[in-house]
Amino acid sequence: MKKLADCFYETAFLYPxxxxxxxxxxxxTFQELADLVSQYSNFLLDNGVVYRDHIGIPMNNSITSVxxxxxxxxxxxxxxxxxxxxxxxxxKTAFELTKARHLIARRSFLEQCDKSGGLNSEGVSICIDDxxxxxxxxxxxxxxxxxxxxxxKVTGDETFIITMTSGSTGSPKxxxxxxxxKYRRATAHISLYGITNNEKILAATPLYHxxxxxxxxxxLLIGGTCVLLPRFTPNLWLNCVKEQGVTFTIAVSAQLNQIxxxxxxxxxxxxxxxxxxxxxxxLLEPGIKKQLIEKLKCDFHEMYGTSEVSxxxxxxxxxxxxxxxxxxxxxxEANILILKENEEEADIGEIGEIVCKTTLLCNGYYGMNExxxxxxxxxxxxxxxMGYLDEDGYLYFSGRKKEVIITGGVNVYPQDVESCVLELTxxxxxxxxxxxxxxxxxxxxxxxxxxxxxxxxxRIVQVQCARNLADFQQPVKIFFINELPKNSMxxxxxxxxxxxxEGHYMN
Numbered sequence: 470m471k472k473l474a475d476c477f478y479e480t481a482f483l484y485p486x487x488x489x490x491x492x493x494x495x496x497x498t499f500q501e502l503a504d505l506v507s508q509y510s511n512f513l514l515d516n517g518v519v520y521r522d523h524i525g526i527p528m529n530n531s532i533t534s535v536x537x538x539x540x541x542x543x544x545x546x547x548x549x550x551x552x553x554x555x556x557x558x559x560x561k562t563a564f565e566l567t568k569a570r571h572l573i574a575r576r577s578f579l580e581q582c583d584k585s586g587g588l589n590s591e592g593v594s595i596c597i598d599d600x601x602x603x604x605x606x607x608x609x610x611x612x613x614x615x616x617x618x619x620x621x622k623v624t625g626d627e628t629f630i631i632t633m634t635s636g637s638t639g640s641p642k643x644x645x646x647x648x649x650x651k652y653r654r655a656t657a658h659i660s661l662y663g664i665t666n667n668e669k670i671l672a673a674t675p676l677y678h679x680x681x682x683x684x685x686x687x688x689l690l691i692g693g694t695c696v697l698l699p700r701f702t703p704n705l706w707l708n709c710v711k712e713q714g715v716t717f718t719i720a721v722s723a724q725l726n727q728i729x730x731x732x733x734x735x736x737x738x739x740x741x742x743x744x745x746x747x748x749x750x751x752l753l754e755p756g757i758k759k760q761l762i763e764k765l766k767c768d769f770h771e772m773y774g775t776s777e778v779s780x781x782x783x784x785x786x787x788x789x790x791x792x793x794x795x796x797x798x799x800x801x802e803a804n805i806l807i808l809k810e811n812e813e814e815a816d817i818g819e820i821g822e823i824v825c826k827t828t829l830l831c832n833g834y835y836g837m838n839e840x841x842x843x844x845x846x847x848x849x850x851x852x853x854x855m856g857y858l859d860e861d862g863y864l865y866f867s868g869r870k871k872e873v874i875i876t877g878g879v880n881v882y883p884q885d886v887e888s889c890v891l892e893l894t895x896x897x898x899x900x901x902x903x904x905x906x907x908x909x910x911x912x913x914x915x916x917x918x919x920x921x922x923x924x925x926x927x928r929i930v931q932v933q934c935a936r937n938l939a940d941f942q943q944p945v946k947i948f949f950i951n952e953l954p955k956n957s958m959x960x961x962x963x964x965x966x967x968x969x970x971e972g973h974y975m976n
Contacts, residue, residue, distance in 0.1 A: 474543035492697040509540035512610035525569030527553035545623035550677035643835040666692035671718035721750035723959025779829040803827040824849040895923040914946035
């Protein structure tokens with residue numbers, strides 16, 4: 470298997486003058502990027518970074534960040550990219566869990582660290598955007614040789630990226646991805662979506678998440694152009710797609726919800742460049758899905774997966790119009806089973822836990838072998854997600870296992886309640902969750918965000934649910950709030966809903 474850095478340098482040799490990356494109105498060609506990656510590689514080695522070291526990096530979307538990712542691959546070190554807006558104690562926990570020896574950060578972050586006693590990293594600190602006392606300035610990398618340094622030990626099996634994740638529940642888990650993991654995932658998506666070196670591929674999610682890293686690596690490995698959005702707003706996204714001629718992207722559903730709203734509220738010109746768009750992270754509401762398919766006029770896919778197993782299923786709605794509630798069929802690299810609580814295989818149409826065997830599986834949880842092994846069964850990763858398969862092998866997602874509401878001993882799946890309520894045209898978004906109850910243990914509660922300028926009352930919601938849901942699925946508690954609690958990817962954090970309601974409930 471080819472190593473990532475080798476693939477990139479070979480591509481840069483073939484397309485030296487082609488634009489490799491556009492970001493925030495700045496561009497860099499493949500040759501210029503290759504030179505920068507070599508300089509960063511030499512700079513890191515010159516400052517005491519050695520093979521298999523781990524570097525913590527609060528990461529922003531920039532050409533510099535991409536060059537550092539490729540430099541890490543080149544010299545065989547691991548990066549721990551993390552959300553720079555996290556509280557410092559969360560950053561410290563992540564870096565301690567992953568044994569990050571060095572730190573690369575902006576001056577503002579280094580100042581914040583010093584004010585709170587530092588991160589206790591034993592290696593070098595590097596300031597990305599300025600000079601800072603006690604840190605090396607990355608600016609001096611411009612003085613380094615553009616000759617690529619070769620670290621003979623690099624095989625591709627080293628830890629390359631450690632992604633911190635907690636999903637929607639639980640404590641953070643450091644997911645280990647090797648260069649080979651990343652290469653396999655990139656090539657699987659190139660094949661799945663027919664990506665070529667003529668593509669302009671948009672990465673509009675943060676680079677400290679696996680999705681954006683994949684969208685950046687794919688064009689740089691095959692000679693396409695990466696269009697890297699420094700931050701997301703629906704207006705920025707639409708303008709970028711039009712002005713840069715974006716042909717392919719994978720977007721999280723929270724972004725597509727906002728894009729859909731913008732498209733419905735304005736008379737936007739048609740987007741002619743898009744060939745294919747993929748929705749990920751969470752299920753799109755059917756009405757939004759329908760509108761986007763009509764408005765964007767390109768192949769529209771939805772995928773299901775987790776950070777541990779990458780993409781597991783995909784569906785092209787232009788080819789499977791009668792399966793619009795499904796998240797698709799397994800990729801060639803994956804096999805799916807549905808397991809009941811007794812861990813026997815479920816029948817067709819029967820809801821159980823989604824487990825997956827795939828060649829795209831991560832390398833484990835760093836320093837948590839026992840935790841990762843407990844998530845495996847006979848080579849299958851237990852996702853913690855619930856769903857079922859139909860007679861044609863299409864997967865349907867029902868929600869997180871830990872999010873199932875058990876009321877009076879009966880399971881209620883939040884997705885069923887939410888799908889019903891979202892049919893009301895005044896509802897912007899909603900989330901069903903468990904609410905403590907003395908008699909039943911817990912009952913179904915519902916948090917609703919009403920569309921701007923619209924009105925909605927509990928009675929209308931209750932009537933809608935009474936007509937379309939079983940008795941045990943009826944929401945007992947209904948709350949109208951301004952917004953749902955979400956993570957940095959715009960994904961609902963259902964585990965925080967009860968706490969959020971207590972602090973934000975509007976009478």
